[in-house]
Amino acid sequence: MSTPDSSVAAIAASPDQAALHALREQVRAAHADRVRLRLRGGDTKAFYGEACTGEVLDLRPYAGIVSYEPTELVVTARCGTPLVELEQALAAQSQCLAFEPPHFGPGATVGGMVAAGLSGPGRASAGAVRDFVLGAVLMSATGELLHFGGQVMKNVAGYDVSRLLAGSMGVLGPVLQVSIKVLPLPAAQSTLVMRSGLREALATMNAWAGQPLPVSATCWADGRLMVRLSGAQAAVQAASQRFVQDHAAQPLDRDEADQTWRALREQTDAFFDGDAPLWRLSVPSTAPIFEFPGRQLVEWGGALRWFRTDAEAALVRQAAATVGGSATLFRGAPQGVAVFEPLAAPLLALHRRIKREFDPHGIFNPGRLVPGL
Numbered sequence: 001m002s003t004p005d006s007s008v009a010a011i012a013a014s015p016d017q018a019a020l021h022a023l024r025e026q027v028r029a030a031h032a033d034r035v036r037l038r039l040r041g042g043d044t045k046a047f048y049g050e051a052c053t054g055e056v057l058d059l060r061p062y063a064g065i066v067s068y069e070p071t072e073l074v075v076t077a078r079c080g081t082p083l084v085e086l087e088q089a090l091a092a093q094s095q096c097l098a099f100e101p102p103h104f105g106p107g108a109t110v111g112g113m114v115a116a117g118l119s120g121p122g123r124a125s126a127g128a129v130r131d132f133v134l135g136a137v138l139m140s141a142t143g144e145l146l147h148f149g150g151q152v153m154k155n156v157a158g159y160d161v162s163r164l165l166a167g168s169m170g171v172l173g174p175v176l177q178v179s180i181k182v183l184p185l186p187a188a189q190s191t192l193v194m195r196s197g198l199r200e201a202l203a204t205m206n207a208w209a210g211q212p213l214p215v216s217a218t219c220w221a222d223g224r225l226m227v228r229l230s231g232a233q234a235a236v237q238a239a240s241q242r243f244v245q246d247h248a249a250q251p252l253d254r255d256e257a258d259q260t261w262r263a264l265r266e267q268t269d270a271f272f273d274g275d276a277p278l279w280r281l282s283v284p285s286t287a288p289i290f291e292f293p294g295r296q297l298v299e300w301g302g303a304l305r306w307f308r309t310d311a312e313a314a315l316v317r318q319a320a321a322t323v324g325g326s327a328t329l330f331r332g333a334p335q336g337v338a339v340f341e342p343l344a345a346p347l348l349a350l351h352r353r354i355k356r357e358f359d360p361h362g363i364f365n366p367g368r369l370v371p372g373l
Contacts, residue, residue: 016078017059023174025059028143030363037129037363039170041080042107045116047331049169050339051192051283052368059111059174065089066177076179079111086110091181096127098183114175117167120265124300126183130166137177138165139361145176145318164354165188170365171373172358186216186230190240194251198289198298204247206285213239218266221271221297226252228261254326264299271297274308277332279316281305283325290319306330307313313337343370 023200030037036054040046046154063080070093077086079203084101089371090096100120101113119128135149138161165175196204201220209214216232227243229236243249252260263269276294294309307316313329320327326341333339342350348370355362355373367373 004028016062016064018091019063019080020176021299023059023062023139023176024143024327025165027139027141027174027363029054030057030141031141031361034361035363036366039111039115039174039365041109041112041115042076042082042105042240043155044103044105045112045118048116048339049368050056050371052365054363057174059176060107060109061275062176063109068093070095070124073182073184074179074188075182076111076135076177079109079114079175081110083108083110083113086286087138091185094185095182096185097131097132097180099123099132100265101129102267104266110178115170121219121261121299124218124303125216125230128166129161131179132181133163133166134181135179136162136165136175138172138358139174139176141173141363147356149179157299169369171355171369173364176237186236188229188231188233188236189216189254190229190236191226191252191254191259191260192229192247193224193226193252194243194247194249195223196220196247197223201225201298202289202302207211209285209301215301217241217261217299218301219253219297221295221298222347236337269297271295271306271308275332276310277334278330279307279309280328280330281316281325282328283320283323287323290316291317292319317341328355338371340369343366 027037029035032127037057038052038054039057039059041059046136060080062078063079063082063087064078066076066078068075068089068366073095075086075090076303079214083101084106087097087189102118102120114129116134117129135147138148140146149160204225205218214229216230217228219226229239240251253313272344281290282304283299287302288306290307292307292309292311294307294311297306298304300307309316318326328341329339351370351373
C-alpha cells in the first residue's frame with residue numbers, strides 16, 4: 001500500500017533535505033513541461049538496458065545510511081549512497097548483502113543496485129535483490145513521496161510494489177530510499193576446483209542441489225568446475241573433505257578464491273572480454289546444453305548460462321523459451337535487437353498500466369526497460 005506524502009521530513013531529518021528538495025523541483029518541472037528524464041546514479045550500469053535519452057536527474061547528492069540495526073538485520077539507505085560505503089558498514093558488523101550485487105565500477109549506488117536488480121554468484125543459494133527489499137520510498141512524477149512496505153517482512157501488505165521496483169530500471173521513478181534485509185557473514189568459507197566437462201558438471205551441480213551441502217556458489221567454464229562452500233565451520237570442513245575424496249577437488253587459497261569470485265561478479269574475468277554479444281540465459285538448472293558457437297560460462301548450479309556468441313538473436317531466444325527460460329542481450333546488442341525478452345501482449349499491457357499509474361506522461365527513463373514504455 002502506498003501513502004503519498006509531500007513533506008520532506010517524511011523520509012528522515014537530514015542535511016540532505018536540500019538535495020531532496022532539488023530533486024523534487026526538477027521532477028515537478030519536467031512533469032509540467034513533459035521533459036524526459038534520464039535517472040543517473042554512478043552510471044556504472046549505463047550499458048545495461050535499452051538506449052535512453054533525456055535530461056539527467058542526478059540522484060547521487062541524495063545519499064547516506066538512514067538507519068542500521070545489526071540486531072534486526074535491516075539497513076535503510078538513500079539512493080545515492082555508494083554501494084561500497086554500505087558494504088563497508090555491514091562488514092564492520094560482520095554482515096553482508098547476501099545476493100552479492102555487482103558494482104561494475106567504483107561509483108555504484110544503492111539506487112542503481114535496486115533499479116538494475118542484478119545479483120552475483122550467491123543468488124542461487126541466498127536469493128535475488130527483490131527477495132531482500134523490505135520497503136522503499138519512490139518519488140512520483142508529480143514529486144510526491146510514495147512509501148511502500150516497511151522494515152520487516154510481516155509489514156508487506158497488498159501488492160508488493162517495493163519488490164516490483166527491483167529490476168524496474170527506473171521507469172517507475174527514482175527509488176529515493178530502500179530498506180534491505182541483511183545477513184551475517186558465514187562463519188567459514190572454502191572454494192574448491194575440479195576438472196569436469198559441461199555435461200558432467202551440470203549433472204553434478206544438480207545432484208548437489210538435492211543434498212544437504214553448504215554450497216553457496218558454483219561456476220563452470222573451460223572444463224573447470226568451481227564450488228564455494230559457506231556456513232558453519234564443521235559443515236564446510238566436512239563438505240570440503242567429501243569433495244576432495246569424491247571429485248579430486250583442489251582447495252583454493254582464500255585470497256585467490258575471493259579474487260576469482262569478485263572477478264566473476266564484476267565481469268572482469270577473461271571470459272567477459274571480447275567483442276561478440278554477451279547473452280545471459282536464465283533457464284531451469286536441468287536445461288540441456290545449448291550448442292551455440294563461441295564461449296560459455298555457467299553459474300547458479302546450471303540456472304544461469306552466459307554466452308559470448310554471434311548466434312542469431314532469434315535462435316538464442318527460441319532455445320531459452322523452449323525450456324521455459326528467457327534470454328537477455330546483456331552487452332553488445334546489435335542495432336535493432338531488443339535487450340530484454342519481448343513481452344507478450346497481455347504482459348506488455350500490464351506494464352503500461354503500471355507505468356501510467358506512477359508516471360502518466362512517461363518522463364522517467366522512457367524506453368529503458370521496454371521500447372515505447
